[in-house]
Amino acid sequence: MNSTMKPRNRSEDARRDMIAGGIVVAAIVMFVGTGGNVMQAVVQTLIGIGGGPDKVLSAALILNVALILFGWRRYEDLNREIRERTEAEQRARYLADTDPLTGFLNRRALIVAGQQLIASAVAEKRNVALFLLDLDHFKTVNDIHGHAAGDRVLQVAAERITAILPPNATKARLGGDEFVAMIPFEPAARANIDALAAALVSSLEDSVAHDAQHIRIGASLGIALANDASMTMETMIRQADIAMYHCKDEGRNRYCWFEQGMEMAVQVRNQIENGIREGMPRGEFIPFFEPQVDIATGRLVGFEMLMRWDSPEYGMIPPERFIPIAEESGLIGELSLLVIRRAMEIAKGWDPSIILAVNISPQQLKDPWFSQKLTKLLVETGYPASQLEVEITESSLFENLPLVRSIVTSLKNQGVSLSLDDFGTGYSSLSHLRALPFDRIKIDRSFVAAMRGSPDAQAIVVAIVRLGESLAMPITAEGVEDEVTAIELTRLGCAKGQGWFFGRAASADDTARLLADRGLLRAPALPQTPPPAGDEEVLRKTA
Incomplete structure (x- = not known):
């Protein structure tokens, strides 16, 4: 493609479309005005009472027909372009909002959709549960079985999540092996959320078949709760993430609701992790x-x-x-x-x-x-x-x-x-x-x-x-x-x-x-010293 090509000027296209439309309207008016006279002359000629249609009017009629056909074709082209442009915009929006591997929303789209879900649920006096699910030992799957196996595990996980969650759940993949689901529910129906979380964890315990291998996976799931409009998506994700790591500390393959005391534990954990990273080179x-x-x-x-x-x-x-x-x-x-x-x-x-x-x-x-x-x-x-x-x-x-x-x-x-x-x-x-x-x-x-x-x-x-x-x-x-x-x-x-x-x-x-x-240390090795000058001959004779 020529790098010097100018970008398409949509206003110029619209101006040309308006001109083309004006020409078509004028052609139709002229057709109405000339078509009657020309057709009358043709009929009279056919019955033998006229000398034939006027050549100028006939040419004008033909020109009018051509302009009308041109206008109709342009109208069809415009309709096709609008359809293609609409489909391209929808496709681009889908690609911008969707994780290509699982078909779930991506992080950016989740933030927007999730905030809207919280607002509408709170307005209806309902709560929202946010599940943050992390596959246990997923890095090991990639290291041992390869990235194709890792992709297969993620796809199967997405299928199992979809099969268990209700249709009104908002599902997303944050990246890597982390999934999020948001579910509105009645405040008195918290037990239903517990049942869904337990079912998700249980379903992901089953192995995944790939290339004649059975890959064992599991999941740790953290849950955050939104019950007022002040809750932001960033806060919910952070709280669910904290609860998820608490699950890992407790032994993995389980779910936990976020509690305020967990935040302090995460801060301590992060301090220790940072201390390990800084302490190794020291x-x-x-x-x-x-x-x-x-x-x-x-x-x-x-x-x-x-x-x-x-x-x-x-x-x-x-x-x-x-x-x-x-x-x-x-x-x-x-x-x-x-x-x-x-x-x-x-x-x-x-x-x-x-x-x-x-x-x-x-x-x-x-x-x-x-x-x-x-x-x-x-x-x-x-x-x-x-x-x-x-x-x-x-x-x-x-x-x-x-x-x-x-x-x-x-x-x-x-x-x-x-x-x-x-x-x-x-x-x-x-x-x-x-x-x-x-x-x-x-x-x-x-x-x-x-x-x-x-x-x-x-x-x-x-x-x-x-x-x-x-x-x-x-x-x-x-x-x-x-x-x-x-x-x-x-x-x-x-x-x-x-x-x-x-x-x-x-x-x-x-x-x-x-x-x-106990006499169990090695004796330090004695340094090797060269013989004194002049002793080489003595050493050779005594060797």
């Missing part, structure tokens, strides 16, 4: 080390690395305060590898008999490149793979066993040991123990702590120990807090134990002192 996250011992002999055999946040503002922060937020915000992978790197650098100074055990977040096992990232750390730090043990919680095996198998097999091939952590609390089964090359099983601390007062807990511990023996997998017991429990675990045949009875998690300096007291 080195505020450090490894602590919890001793692991041979229960029968009391010999120190290793340490489990635990993460701490040494905040200059709040002091030492335990992992349960920030790890869930790091996982939710997608920061856990970078944070974990950062601290593991520091732990490897520290552990290089330990005796080769001491094992370093590191916990891996379930989120990291959704990363197809995780084994390569960990191998790169081993190479860069020079830490021996044979002295590293990776602990994997059994709940992380449930979502994508083929990917986990690929990761752990790759790590195993590098010489890294693998431990199944928190055994007995998740979804694992004997098939997982057979399918994956684990070297060790760790009994969850909840069973160990309950052994003294619960025969059932003790029976579970005995069963796990016997299972380990049959599979040639040593057992480590977590949460050993007293001598009686340690003695009982020794009697049952547990190989390793950790807990307060053997020592609490300590800083790198305290851990180094503990190892030094």
